[in-house]
Amino acid sequence: VDGYKKTGCYNYLCSGFVQVNHDKEYALGSLVTPVNSIGSTEKLASFIKIKQDRSTGHWWLIIQLESIYVGYWPKELFSHLSTGASSIRFGGQTYSPPNKDSPPMGSGRLPKEKFRNSAFMMNLEIIDSEYNEVGVTDRDMKPYTNTNPECYDLAYNGYQGPVYKQAFLYGGPGGRNCGI
Numbered sequence: 001v002d003g004y005k006k007t008g009c010y011n012y013l014c015s016g017f018v019q020v021n022h023d024k025e026y027a028l029g030s031l032v033t034p035v036n037s038i039g040s041t042e043k044l045a046s047f048i049k050i051k052q053d054r055s056t057g058h059w060w061l062i063i064q065l066e067s068i069y070v071g072y073w074p075k076e077l078f079s080h081l082s083t084g085a086s087s088i089r090f091g092g093q094t095y096s097p098p099n100k101d102s103p104p105m106g107s108g109r110l111p112k113e114k115f116r117n118s119a120f121m122m123n124l125e126i127i128d129s130e131y132n133e134v135g136v137t138d139r140d141m142k143p144y145t146n147t148n149p150e151c152y153d154l155a156y157n158g159y160q161g162p163v164y165k166q167a168f169l170y171g172g173p174g175g176r177n178c179g180i
Helices: 111-117
Strands: 048-052 059-063 068-073 119-121 125-127 133-135 153-159 166-171
Touching (some): 111 153, 111 166
Antiparallel strands (some): 059 068, 119 166, 125 133, 153 166
16 A cells, blocks of 8 residues: 555455455466476466556456456555556565575576576566557566575576567575575
């Protein structure tokens, strides 16, 4: 509500999301199955879109290939997103209780292991002020991390060809001394 100054939430336990599809396979916070195998050359992908509705101003979560509308975040939740967004941030966070090892993120492998082993997001697009879907460009990307790179990391190496297009790799094994 206040741009994460004193309030804010980052997962599916947050109040406000309106689930409209009640199929548990497509619920916010559900696990995506099947999973990819480490070292596999064939990858399964989930194409997910978050898009603002022109008429209501709500932000919809859509499973793109099947056009399944999972639900939406009401526009009233975001004072600074009532008429679109000027930037997009992708992020990740792990949690462990005090004195416990931090869990793995992504595939549990570091981005230096490339697409064969690392978790990644590909075909990144934004929706411009005219509601056109436009591919992200190198100048749009500003990678940032604040972790121990042996625990978790992020790699963006520019355009990755016609399959992955704009993509970044992320993840890591976690472990001891990996908390922020």
